Amino acid sequence: MYAYVARRILATIPVMAVVALFVFSLLYIAPGDPAAVIAGDQATPEDVERIRQSLGLDRPYLVRFGAWLWDILRGDLGVSIFTNLPVSTMIAQRIEPTLSLMVVTLLFAVSVAVPMGVVAAWKQGTLIDRMVMAFAVLGFSVPVFVVGYLLAYVFALELDWLPVQGYTSFREGFGPWLENLVLPAIALGSVYIALIARITRATMLEVLQQDYIRTARAKGVGQRGILFLHALKNAAVPIVTVIGIGIALLIGGAVVTESVFAIPGLGRLTVDAILRRDYPVIQGVVLLFSFVYVLVNLAIDLIYTLLDPRIRY
Amino acid sequence: MALLEIENLQTHFRTPDGIVRAVDGVSFQVEAGETLAVVGESGCGKSVTAMSVLRLIPEPPGKIAGSIRFNGRELLGLSEREMRDIRGNEISMIFQEPMTSLNPVLTVGWQIGETLRLHQGLDKRAAEARAIEMLQLVGIPEPARRVREYPHQLSGGMRQRVMIAIALACNPKLLIADEPTTALDVTIQAQILDLMRDLKRRVGAAIVLITHDLGVVAEVAERVVVMYAGRKVEEAPVGPLFRNPRHPYTQGLLGSVPKLGSSLTGTATRLSEIPGLVPSLKQRIEGCVFASRCAHATDLCRKVAPALEAKAPGHLAACHYAPRESRGAAAMVAA
Amino acid sequence: MASATVASPAAPPPPHEVAAAPPMPDIMPPVKARRGVLGFLWRYPTIAIGGALLLLMVFVAVFADFLWTVDPTALAPARRTREPSAQYWFGTDMLGRDVYSRVIYGARVSLIVGFAVALLSSAVGLLIGLVSGFVRWADGIIMRVMDGMMSIPPILLAIALMALTRGSVRNVIISITIAEIPRVSRLVRGVVLSLREQPYVEAAIAAGTRTPVIIWRHILPNTIAPITVQATYICASAMIIEAILSFIGAGTPPIIPSWGNIMAEGRALWQVKPYIVFFPAVFLSVTVLAVNLLGDGLRDALDPRMAKRI
Numbered sequence: 027m028y029a030y031v032a033r034r035i036l037a038t039i040p041v042m043a044v045v046a047l048f049v050f051s052l053l054y055i056a057p058g059d060p061a062a063v064i065a066g067d068q069a070t071p072e073d074v075e076r077i078r079q080s081l082g083l084d085r086p087y088l089v090r091f092g093a094w095l096w097d098i099l100r101g102d103l104g105v106s107i108f109t110n111l112p113v114s115t116m117i118a119q120r121i122e123p124t125l126s127l128m129v130v131t132l133l134f135a136v137s138v139a140v141p142m143g144v145v146a147a148w149k150q151g152t153l154i155d156r157m158v159m160a161f162a163v164l165g166f167s168v169p170v171f172v173v174g175y176l177l178a179y180v181f182a183l184e185l186d187w188l189p190v191q192g193y194t195s196f197r198e199g200f201g202p203w204l205e206n207l208v209l210p211a212i213a214l215g216s217v218y219i220a221l222i223a224r225i226t227r228a229t230m231l232e233v234l235q236q237d238y239i240r241t242a243r244a245k246g247v248g249q250r251g252i253l254f255l256h257a258l259k260n261a262a263v264p265i266v267t268v269i270g271i272g273i274a275l276l277i278g279g280a281v282v283t284e285s286v287f288a289i290p291g292l293g294r295l296t297v298d299a300i301l302r303r304d305y306p307v308i309q310g311v312v313l314l315f316s317f318v319y320v321l322v323n324l325a326i327d328l329i330y331t332l333l334d335p336r337i338r339y
Numbered sequence: 340m341a342l343l344e345i346e347n348l349q350t351h352f353r354t355p356d357g358i359v360r361a362v363d364g365v366s367f368q369v370e371a372g373e374t375l376a377v378v379g380e381s382g383c384g385k386s387v388t389a390m391s392v393l394r395l396i397p398e399p400p401g402k403i404a405g406s407i408r409f410n411g412r413e414l415l416g417l418s419e420r421e422m423r424d425i426r427g428n429e430i431s432m433i434f435q436e437p438m439t440s441l442n443p444v445l446t447v448g449w450q451i452g453e454t455l456r457l458h459q460g461l462d463k464r465a466a467e468a469r470a471i472e473m474l475q476l477v478g479i480p481e482p483a484r485r486v487r488e489y490p491h492q493l494s495g496g497m498r499q500r501v502m503i504a505i506a507l508a509c510n511p512k513l514l515i516a517d518e519p520t521t522a523l524d525v526t527i528q529a530q531i532l533d534l535m536r537d538l539k540r541r542v543g544a545a546i547v548l549i550t551h552d553l554g555v556v557a558e559v560a561e562r563v564v565v566m567y568a569g570r571k572v573e574e575a576p577v578g579p580l581f582r583n584p585r586h587p588y589t590q591g592l593l594g595s596v597p598k599l600g601s602s603l604t605g606t607a608t609r610l611s612e613i614p615g616l617v618p619s620l621k622q623r624i625e626g627c628v629f630a631s632r633c634a635h636a637t638d639l640c641r642k643v644a645p646a647l648e649a650k651a652p653g654h655l656a657a658c659h660y661a662p663r664e665s666r667g668a669a670a671m672v673a674a
Numbered sequence: 675m676a677s678a679t680v681a682s683p684a685a686p687p688p689p690h691e692v693a694a695a696p697p698m699p700d701i702m703p704p705v706k707a708r709r710g711v712l713g714f715l716w717r718y719p720t721i722a723i724g725g726a727l728l729l730l731m732v733f734v735a736v737f738a739d740f741l742w743t744v745d746p747t748a749l750a751p752a753r754r755t756r757e758p759s760a761q762y763w764f765g766t767d768m769l770g771r772d773v774y775s776r777v778i779y780g781a782r783v784s785l786i787v788g789f790a791v792a793l794l795s796s797a798v799g800l801l802i803g804l805v806s807g808f809v810r811w812a813d814g815i816i817m818r819v820m821d822g823m824m825s826i827p828p829i830l831l832a833i834a835l836m837a838l839t840r841g842s843v844r845n846v847i848i849s850i851t852i853a854e855i856p857r858v859s860r861l862v863r864g865v866v867l868s869l870r871e872q873p874y875v876e877a878a879i880a881a882g883t884r885t886p887v888i889i890w891r892h893i894l895p896n897t898i899a900p901i902t903v904q905a906t907y908i909c910a911s912a913m914i915i916e917a918i919l920s921f922i923g924a925g926t927p928p929i930i931p932s933w934g935n936i937m938a939e940g941r942a943l944w945q946v947k948p949y950i951v952f953f954p955a956v957f958l959s960v961t962v963l964a965v966n967l968l969g970d971g972l973r974d975a976l977d978p979r980m981a982k983r984i
Contacts, residue, residue, distance in 0.1 A: 044822025052834050055852075060838040151399075163970065167963035169914045171921055171937070172955040179948055190945070237439040243395055244434075245427035245454045245505060249419075259444045278829030282918050296830075300837050300924045308837045316826045334444055335489040349701055355717070357705050364698045404701040639692065646693035659692055 031328060038324050045316045046098065049309060050091055053081060064107070064303040080107065081305065103310035108302045113310035116295060123193045124291030127214065127283065128276050130207045135215035135222060136269060142219070143226025143265075144253050147234060158223060165220025170279040174213035174286035181209060191288040206289075214283045218272050225268040229261040236260070262333045270326035277315045340411050341368035342545050343392070343513060347405040350384070350391045354400065357621035361387040363569040364405075369513065374539065374546045376560035376577070378553065378592070382617055384569040385549045389515045392547075393432055394422050409513070428458040431506035435518035437499035441490035447474075447501050448486030454508045473504040477534060496527035503534065510542055517549040532559055553592065557581060565589045568618055568628040571647065575654040585656035588613070588629045627658070635660060718975050724967030731961045735781040743775035746931040758949055765949050767939055776931035777953050783932035784913045784961060787847055791912035792905040794851045799858020800901060804893070806859060807866025808885060817863070820856040828853040832915055836924040846925050850912045861904055865897050899976040906969030910962045917958050933958040 053060050061078040062069070069077075082090040097104065103113035146158035182190040188209055194202040233239065234257055242256045284293030292311055299307035330337050350362040362384040369375050377385045390396050391403050394414065407414040409430065414422070426432075431454075434440045442450060451473050452466030461469060467486060474482035477500040490498055499519065506514055516535065520528040536559055539546055548560060556563055556577065563580045565573040565588065573586040584590045591613040615632035618624055627645050630636040639659055647657045708716050715722040749769050758765040765773050806816045823831070828850075835849035869875050875892050919925030920934025921941075928935055933954035940950030 040818055041821050041825055044818050045825050048819070048822050049826065049834070052838060055835070063838060063840055163963065163966050164959075167910065167966050168959040169917055169955075169962070171918070172959055175944060175948070175951055175955065179944075183945060237434060237436050238442040240395060241434060241440045241502070241505070242442065242453075243426070244393055244432040246423040246425070246457050247427075247453065248423055256442055256445075260442070274827040277827040278918075281829060281833070282922065285922055296833065297922045300833060300922060303837060305837055308834050312826060312830045312834050315830055319827065320825050336443060336491050347698075349698060351700075351702050353702055353705060355705070358700075358702050360698075364695075402701050404699075643692060644695040644697075646695040648693055657695065 030331070034324060034327050038320055041320055042317060045320065046095060046313065047091070049313050049316070050094055052309075053083065053305075054087065060305070064305055066303065077107065080105075098313070103313065104306040106299075106304050106307050108299075108304045108307075113306050116307060117292065117310055117314060120290060120292050120295045122195065122291075123289045124280055124284070124293060126193075126196060126203065127207055127210055127280060127289060127291060128273075130204070131211040131215045131218065131276055132269075132273075134211050135218040138215070139219040139222035140226050140258075140265065143223040144230055144258060146223065146227040147230035148249070148253055150231060155227075158227065162220040162224045165216045168216065169282075170213055170217065171282045171286050173216045174210065174283055177209045177213055178286065191286075193287075193289045193291070206287075210283050210287045210289060213286070214276060214279045217275050217279060221272045221275065222265065222268055226261065226265050229264045230257055233257045233260045259333070263330055263337075266326055266329060266333065270323045273319055273322050277319065342371040342373075342410065343369040343547075344408040345388075345392070345405070346408075348388060348391060348407065349404040350387050350396055350401060351404075352401045354621075359620045360569055360623075361620060362391065363620075365566065365569070365571045366405075367564050367571060367574060369545050369547055371512065372543055372545050374548060374559055374561050376548045376550060376556040376563045377566060378550060378556055378563060379566035380551060380617060382620075383566045384620075385566050386517050388566070389432065389517050389547065389549050392515060393426050393430060394419075395426075395432075424458070427454045427506075427511075428509045429511055430513045430515065431509070431511040433499070433502050433506050433514065433516040433519045435521050437495050437502055437522060440502055441498055443490055446487055446489055447493070451486075451501065451505050451508055454505055458509045469508070470504070473508050474501070476507075476538070477501070477504045478530075479504075495523055496530065499523060499527075499531055500534065503531075503538065507538055507542055507544070511544055513547065514539075514544045515547045515549070518551070519548070520555060521550070521552065528555075535559070565592070568624065569620055570628050570657065571655075572629065572658075573654075573656045574647075575651075575656075579651065579654055583651075583654075585650045585654065585661040586629070586658050587633045587635055589656075591632075714975075718971040720967040721971030721975065724964045724969075724971060727960060727964030728968060731781055731957075731964065732785060734778055735785050738778045738782060743778050744772050746771060746775040746779045747929060748772070757947075765947070767936070767950050768943065769939075773936065773950055773953055776936050777933065777957055779931045780933040780936060780954060781957065781961070783843060783926060783930060784916060784958065786843065787850070787916040788909040788913040788961075788965065790847045791850045791854060792909035794847065795854040795858055795908055796901050796905045798851070799855050800862050800897065802855065802859040803862020803897075804866060804889060806863045807870070807893075808889070813863075816859070820859050823853075823856045824860075826853075828911070829915055829918060832919060833922075833924055836919055841925060841927045843926050843930065846916055846919060849919075850915050853915070854908050854912065857908070858901065858904060861900055862897055865900060866893055869893055869896055903969055903973045903976060906965055906972060910965040910969065913958065913962050913965070 059074075061074050061081060061083055064081075065074045065077050078084055082094070094104075101114055103117070105112055106116060109116070142158050142161075146155045149155050178190055181187050189206050192206055194206050196203045230253075234252075238260075239252060239256055242252055247256065280291065281293035281296050283289070284291045285297050288294075292315075296308060296311050299305075299311070345368070346366045348362055348365045349360070352359040352361060365384070365388055367375070367377075377388065379385050387396070392407055392409075392414070394403065394417075396403055403415060405415070409425070414425070417425075441447070448467050448470040451470035452461070452463070455461045455466045455469050456463070471482045471486050474485055479485050479497055479500055485493070485497075490501070493501065503519075514535075519535065520531050523531060532555065535546065538544075546559075548555070550556060560577050562576050563574065564571055565580075565586065567588050573580070573584065573589045575585075580589065581593065584593055613632055614634075618628065618631055624644075626641040626643055627633070627636070630640040633640065637659075643659070645657045645659045647655045648661075648663065650656050650661050650663050749771060753766050754768055767773055767776070802816060802820075806813045826834075831853040832846075832849040835852060836845065839845040839849070869892060870879075872892075875888065878888050878892060916925055916932065917934035917937070920932050921938045923938060925934055926932045928939070936954040937951050940947065940954075944951045
């Protein structure tokens with residue numbers, strides 16, 4: 027058990043190393059001269075040269091990677107080209123809204139999507155099932171920002187139930203904090219809900235075919251016991267896996283959702299950085315999000331052992 | 340009044356390319372404490388019959404018609420909730436696949452205890468204590484330790500013992516065992532059969548044994564129902580059936596079982612096989628269901644479905660050409 | 675033999691009067707069988723609906739010039755932000771450009787990006803997956819790299835790439851393709867590895883069949899179905915990512931009318947002039963929906979195991 031945990035933790039190190047190497051190498055992969063692109067069209071050759079130096083493009087690749095990696099390990103993500111502030115400081119200032127948004131979305135989405143998938147599987151082929159499936163296809167098809175605008179228009183502008191945009195810090199009270207996050211969380215959660223509901227339904231359908239479900243029914247277990255105990259516990263591993271993988275959707279979607287609802291988080295930071303071609307900031311955010319993603323999925327790997335007694339390495 | 344009275348049972352399934360008539364007009368009775376075997380090839384509808392009794396057929400795509408009376412109570416009219424009080428309590432079931440019939444993520448003790456909690460209202464602790472007793476009863480060593488284990492930690496034979504423990508936990512009046520030994524090693528098969536016989540004596544339950552294994556039938560059954568293509572083609576006490584099978588299908592079945600020692604006594608014959616395939620259940624079959632494979636089939640057989648008739652007292656068969664016994668009053672029985 | 679005592683019932687007439695069994699009633703209405711192309715579309719309605727909608731969008735994109743459009747880039751500051759009317763079906767934007775024409779021409783960008791990314795990432799992913807499945811020593815390295823790439827959320831990866839290049843349709847396609855490649859590679863590798871264990875492939879390998887022949891004869895035909903399904907999903911996802919990139923200003927240059935760009939321009943005014951955002955949003959959603967429906971239908975039709983599940 028402990029050996030398994032240790033092995034899983036060690037196994038994430040090469041993945042993180044590859045992520046770091048890849049993010050670092052983007053500067054070299056990207057078509058064209060990044061320094062010229064970042065400097066902009068009005069830049070003088072001196073400007074381009076200055077940016078080239080600040081990005082370290084004038085030094086050999088491996089030397090530069092070594093130095094960069096060493097900096098990252100010490101928590102130094104470089105300096106913003108635009109504000110000259112350390113990227114880690116800029117990220118620290120913006121992390122709370124994004125974290126809030128993602129946690130609220132995650133909780134909301136999972137608590138909605140899993141029951142949806144379970145009910146759809148139970149009522150397979152009925153109107154309820156079809157509605158869940160239709161919702162799932164729509165969730166995959168309507169982009170986050172479209173859902174965001176639609177919700178904001180209906181519930182904020184027309185009905186005036188919730189704030190149109192903005193963010194209130196958690197420190198200023200739970201109510202205002204949550205009030206501002208409701209619409210963004212629903213918008214951001216739409217794809218995520220679709221994904222989880224679909225996989226829950228598919229896994230449940232597969233599990234409900236199993237012999238042990240027949241046994242449970244023959245024992246006189248009720249519908250709720252069959253679905254939420256006998257079946258869902260067996261379906262848990264694939265569902266939890268997708269919840270983890272789907273975090274990538276949340277991260278990508280957060281960038282856009284924060285723009286729509288004017289939430290001053292990491293997504294906004296990224297978008298602002300794009301408009302200013304502030305590459306070190308983008309690099310820092312990408313790196314941070316990727317590491318978080320890897321760690322979340324590591325945590326989920328470890329949760330498996332709690333969900334399924336057969337997984338004991 | 341018999342314990343279980345099945346009358347004109349029909350279980351049909353809707354599929355994209357037609358309706359499958361898995362069971363089409365089957366009737367039989369089970370007396371209290373009796374062991375009845377239902378035999379036939381795979382796909383003859385014997386398992387579906389068993390599942391229909393407990394109403395475990397998903398509806399839709401399935402549909403059950405006819406009448407199933409248990410203790411005089413019509414099961415087909417009961418609500419799902421009322422059915423649940425019967426399942427695992429008054430009628431319980433053992434399945435063929437011990438490897439997959441237990442829930443892999445719940446402990447063995449929990450799964451035995453669940454029936455007791457559901458039907459007898461035991462609390463968690465009492466249920467576990469009773470689960471340990473049940474494990475002991477079905478001959479699992481170290482029950483106090485095993486009760487906390489998961490199914491994957493047990494062998495196939497042990498898992499089937501656990502299934503039997505679950506089925507008998509509430510002292511049911513009827514136990515339906517669907518191929519309970521088929522997936523097990525031969526030595527384990529004998530142990531499980533012994534266990535079932537032993538427990539039947541203690542609990543006094545009637546058993547419906549679904550099997551294709553005539554050896555098992557000869558060993559444990561008192562009466563036999565032979566099914567073919569969703570119909571009952573013959574029914575008789577076990578002795579007469581083996582000595583004097585009336586239906587050509589039963590004769591074929593018996594002919595395909597090797598007899599131990601027959602090569603020594605010089606009575607060895609070739610193992611016969613029944614030529615042809617079970618007909619598709621998606622089309623309505625005109626005439627006798629067995630006609631397409633019967634060596635003796637005539638135009639009459641292909642046109643007119645034979646009724647089930649008492650060929651001898653207690654011996655029913657559905658064949659135009661099976662002779663009635665002259666002695667005794669062989670009354671016609673309309674199926 | 676036990677059954678020897680039975681009298682042979684060989685010849686008619688039967689030994690007694692014939693007793694006919696009562697016929698059994700039908701307890702269910704009959705099933706209507708549907709065959710042919712129409713039957714196929716009836717059984718997979720999502721293919722019919724998705725395919726029809728997608729064809730419609732392709733038609734719109736190809737014949738944009740003839741669909742009562744005007745120059746989508748023509749500025750007319752005097753006619754800014756007009757509401758939808760008989761003259762401007764979808765209204766005009768902040769610079770007085772005709773939103774209807776821009777939306778119609780925008781179909782071109784979305785479809786080109788979607789199709790190009792689907793094709794390119796499938797081709798490259800297929801190649802990488804094949805190498806990974808057949809060249810043992812390369813497999814470890816390739817899969818580590820793919821794991822790393824898959825750990826970077828695709829939108830962020832595309833954003834990072836776009837931040838380093840000039841905005842153009844070509845660069846958008848390249849960026850999204852890079853982000854989508856790992857998924858196809860993993861899929862193909864999985865198919866290759868499972869096929870390699872099939873007895874007939876093992877036999878071919880044992881018989882000394884050359885690897886290219888094995889790939890051509892046994893592997894490629896079996897990858898077509900899963901890659902096709904995957905490609906439709908990639909197409910849908912690429913269209914969404916393109917719109918997101920353009921929407922946040924990291925995609926196609928503003929001069930090109932893409933749905934993301936139109937929405938980006940309508941952003942500042944969306945509370946007062948919601949239609950500028952609304953029309954491209956509807957077109958984008960419907961197009962992505964069409965591709966997704968097609969993908970779902972294809973999966974059901976091509977993968978019988980998963981049919982009618984997800």
